[in-house]
Amino acid sequence: MSDLAIDVKELTKTYRTPLARRKVEALRGVSFTVERGHIFGFVGPNGAGKTTTIRTLMGLIRPTTGSAKLLGHAIPSREARFKVGFLPEAPYFYDYLTVGELLDLAGRLFGLSASVRKKRAGELIARVGLERAQSQSLKKFSKGMLQRAGLAQALMNDPELVVLDEPMSGLDPIGRKEVRDLIVELRDQGKTVFFSTHILSDVEAITDRVAIIARGQLQAHGTPAELVRRTILGIDIMIRLPQEADHADLTAGAERIRRHGDELSLTLPADADVDAWLARAHAAGAKIVQIVPRHETLEDLFLREVALADAPEDGSDDAPKETRA
Ligand SMILES: Nc1ncnc2c1ncn2[C@@H]1O[C@H](COP(=O)(O)OP(=O)(O)OP(=O)(O)O)[C@@H](O)[C@H]1O
Ligand SMILES: [Mg+2]
Structure with missing residues (x-):
């Protein structure tokens, strides 16, 4: 196998x-x-x-x-x-059927016996939370209910x-x-x-x-x-710094700089020399609260990859996805 x-x-x-x-x-x-x-x-x-x-x-x-x-x-x-069980993108079902009938029909297409169809349909209707809608026709179902019916249908053949x-x-x-x-x-x-x-x-x-x-x-x-995790975007740092201490030396080149009272938070670039920065912070009388790498989220990655896919590969016009034949 x-x-x-x-x-x-x-x-x-x-x-x-x-x-x-x-x-x-x-x-x-x-x-x-x-x-x-x-x-x-x-x-x-x-x-x-x-x-x-x-x-x-x-x-x-x-x-x-x-x-x-x-x-x-x-x-x-x-x-x-x-x-294989399959839920299509915009499932279309005969809308005069009930969910039980829809599942029975799906079971027939897979050659299941009447008793197996009945048992499995009952279990699946309960599993997707459509028990109370069993007597209604699919025509009356909301979009979410239809999606649940579609999921149940996709599981009929186990x-x-x-x-x-x-x-x-x-x-x-x-x-x-x-x-x-x-x-x-x-x-x-x-x-x-x-x-x-x-x-x-x-x-x-x-x-x-x-x-x-x-x-x-x-x-x-x-x-x-x-x-x-492949990409570290920066290093988030939070320190406590005496109120009177000047932070210009510590914030040069940093982003997201915030100072509230004795608390200073900022993000250093991913390639910053953190040891050297910490030495300067200590010299200024700082106490370190936290240092964490800022990882890319899946959403950042998605947006970046999609933007790259849309960008011209050779700096000129991108090969058109749609072309006239
Ligand atoms: N039957 C078709 N005839 C012509 N072009 C089509 C057909 N089906 C899809 N396309 C085109 O193929 C491309 C990919 O479409 P597809 O439906 O696979 O995308 P998708 O990722 O599922 O998008 P969505 O998130 O909107 O569902 C699109 O440009 C779409 O317009
Ligand atoms: Mg799609």
């Missing part, structure tokens, strides 16, 4: 819209792997290529070039599809791998927390979860690995800690 849940190699996808005579290079050589048992966050701004990657993995569209495997099977694979395209979209902070808890619970049951999002706090909280995609290319990939 392959220990990779997902293995994507050099995927490209060019959409051609014949009427508008335009080409859109939605994916430009995307490669990554997802280990079994991991929660993998696929992060990128609008139009980055997340849904295109996911639809390709699910066999809904064909890549222009490149290949991918799901659970060891080359896509599109019927065998893999039976072991999948080994769960692929969720923006599972937190449309949910309020409590709903988002519930989905995060559900994702962690699925991982604890030994499943692999791959989800896309542009909400970074969701990613930082629960993922084992993150990939950042922008303009159809991966910009970074690793554990959240690796990604953010």
Whole structure:
């Protein structure tokens, strides 16, 4: 058994819209792997290529070039599809169904027996908190309720791998927390979860690995800690300094300088000579309160990578993502 849940190699996808005579290079050589048992966050701004990657993995569209495997099977694979649960980006359901009927239908597509369908639908409806809405048709569901119904539907086949395209979209902070808890619970049951999002706090909280995609290319990939620790932005220092002492010598070249009474806080550049600075501070009669490196947050990284992806590579005009054919 392959220990990779997902293995994507050099995927490209060019959409051609014949009427508008335009080409859109939605994916430009995307490669990554997802280990079994991991929660993998696929992060990128609008139009980055997340849904295109996911639809390709699910066999809904064909890549222009490149290949991918799901659970060891080359896509599109019927065998893999039976072991994968999928929540599409903007799920559309027949709106005259109840959630129970929706889940029963999903169970039938996976060839589950009536008794298994009934048991699992009941459990999942409770798990996503839709018990009280069971008699309503989906037409009456709010966006958040539909998202929960979609999540339950994605789990009907008790999948080994769960692929969720923006599972937190449309949910309020409590709903988002519930989905995060559900994702962690699925991982604890030994499943692999791959989800896309542009909400970074969701990613930082629960993922084992993150990939950042922008303009159809991966910009970074690793554990959240690796990604953010790679870069130290500066050194945050707080000292106590006698009121009468002058701080000009200590604050030269520093940022975020604040002085309240005898308390002075500032940020030295990442490459500052901290020992020399501390010696000067001691000479001025300072007592050190704290010194901490300021790490980049995932949000800083995201903004930086997306900005880089948008910047012209050669200083001239960027290769246009959309071109006339
Ligand atoms: N069927 C299509 N035909 C033409 N262009 C498309 C099609 N689907 C997507 N695109 C284009 O491909 C690019 C990537 O789109 P995609 O939907 O994969 O992005 P995304 O990362 O999922 O964005 P979002 O966060 O908005 O969901 C965009 O420029 C989009 O306009
Ligand atoms: Mg999308």
